[in-house]
Amino acid sequence: MNDFEGLEFGLDTFGDLPRDDSGEITTYGAAIRATLDEAILADDIGVDAFAVGEHHRPEFAISTPETVLAGIATATERIRLGSGVTVLSSDDPVRVFQRFATVDALSNGRAEVILGRGSFTESFPLFGYDLKDYDLLFEEKIDLFSHLLDEKPVTWEGTTRAALHEADVFPKTESGRLRTWVGVGGTPQSVLRTAQYGFRLMLAIIGGAPARFAPYVDLYRRATAQLGTPALPVGMHSPGFIASTDEEAKELFYPGYKVIRDRIGALRGWPPLQRREFEADVEGGSLYVGSVETVARKMAAAIRALDVGRFDLIYTAGGAMRASDRMRTVELFGTQVVPMVRELLAETPASAPRTGTAFGL
Template sequence: MEQQFDTLQFGIDTFGEIPADDRGNPVSYAQAIRAVVDEAILADEIGIDVIAVGEHHRPEFAISSPETVLAGIATRTSRIHLASGVTVLSSDDPVRVFQRFATVDALSNGRAEVILGRGSFTESFPLFGYDLRDYEILFEEKIDLFHKLLDETPVTWDGTTRAALQDADVFPKTESGPLTTWVGVGGSPQSVIRTARYGFRLMLAIIGGAPRRFASYVDLYRRAAEQFGTTAYPVGVHSPGFIARTDQEAVELFYPGYKVIRDRIGATRGWPALREDEFLSEIERGSLYVGSPETVARKMAETIEALDVRRFDLIYSLGGAMPMSDRLRAVELYGTEVIPMVRELLAERSTAEQTLVGTAG
């Protein structure tokens, strides 16, 4: 169901990283997936707005089929919205993506959202028989077809990346209106413009560096939507982080596993190993939201205000092989302490600004 919102929304995001049991041993892939379901149930109970489940095809991550996990979550929850984060559309079939999310939407009574992406990780391309040389055209053609499918009427389409369609009707239909559709963008102005052209929502993947540098992308999205005559929806952000009772505890729990995952990925991309001083600098000035509830809430409020966004999703599980109990506690702290603090901080700043304006007038 297409969502209209002006108020702030807060979500959590996971790729199904492999946690540890209480003895410190990594759990199985099956246990990791069940842990995500447990975390989603808790998030639903404490009022978190969204859980997003990402698609990966690497040994560090248990979830390769987000919609299947979301379908399981749908039957165990009642209010939380269920999103992919992201669905790698380039190496998937738009018709099947639509069908799977329409099914999740049915199981959840209209709570499904899809976040489409080109794929910053490329393992899915050779796995499913796609040529990376077609990276751009795959996404361009497939997002065009997906856009047509959202009308839920017979589709005629022709391209180079899949079989043509002639008056093809696709099932199931949704019963609560068009699927809420976002596009995840990591740093390409062209991707921002494409998102606006199709009238989709913009989700900024800010995983490193100062968040403020993305302000120009928010402005570009709004200007492009105006030029295309589409709707500029409220923008969202997702970034990594972790919450514990104190700053020190959060760092001690999160850093070891985060470094392992970061260095494994970096080894395939020519990055040097992560140093602890770089990690701490990213917490202080960059896009890591790691710390106590107070620390994380202040940093989130600053980002929301600086970018003028209306949704913030915290990627909470990138600490890798930490105990499942610590991940559950992080979700609980996020929902019960961080989110209320962020709302309060932003309300206080808004009141202060209004007072200054009134005084100046």
């Protein structure tokens, strides 16, 4: 996709609890209403996509993305609406399809779903699933979901839910197929599975240099070619925050980001985040934090390095920021950053397609 034709830009949020102008953390209801306001603004200023994530933790307000998306659908006109991600392992694929098909109807065909395992594991005990079945649950449920997308009677059997025999699922979408991505954090097996089912690949790049994910993009494209599945655009999403200056953006973003990052790290065995690591990731890694020009130049470089067709900014990943600062980030992203990125990408020819990969097939 070397001319970047059709390049899309999106915004992602987990419904983090914001602060009001007095510095007090707001209620869950206020957080969800703030998300609606941010989505309406994103729609008004021309952002291509808006995604809300599923979490079951005290710092996040959104546990049912489809419900929030249904509300957004009736208040917007053109923006594509998706999850980021839907934790399929601890949900039922039939119900996930039905809920997103409903959002698709309410939005007049603008729904999409990003399937994934999620950054946290609270949903497993909450909904009665055993973490020892972590891999099996996702493998079986994504297989069933792939059959449901054909929107024909399904016969399917697995070990993690009841079998289906000629089961017809409603409502149907008007287009005949729900746009589906798989969120991948960085394993070759996940990339190959995504290619196998003909789904779009969304790379969750939350740390380190974006270029280190180039082998995953190459692997996906080689796999789709060999498997005969569609060669769909690859997406990436990363945390970021935009303010008037680089220093202002970092000072507003860092405190909340450290809290969230350390909670994820505790689950994955990472040491607590140090300020110097944060600064390094802002400088040359996968944190898009700074002024309009800084963020735009960094986004353009990442898009070119990975040759992706979509870039989503997780604009609330810092948590507990003021609602007004979040709205300002949304506004700056859509009205200034995205146009600047497009200009930067048009200034110089794209490099030739990469060949080869670090992974075999």
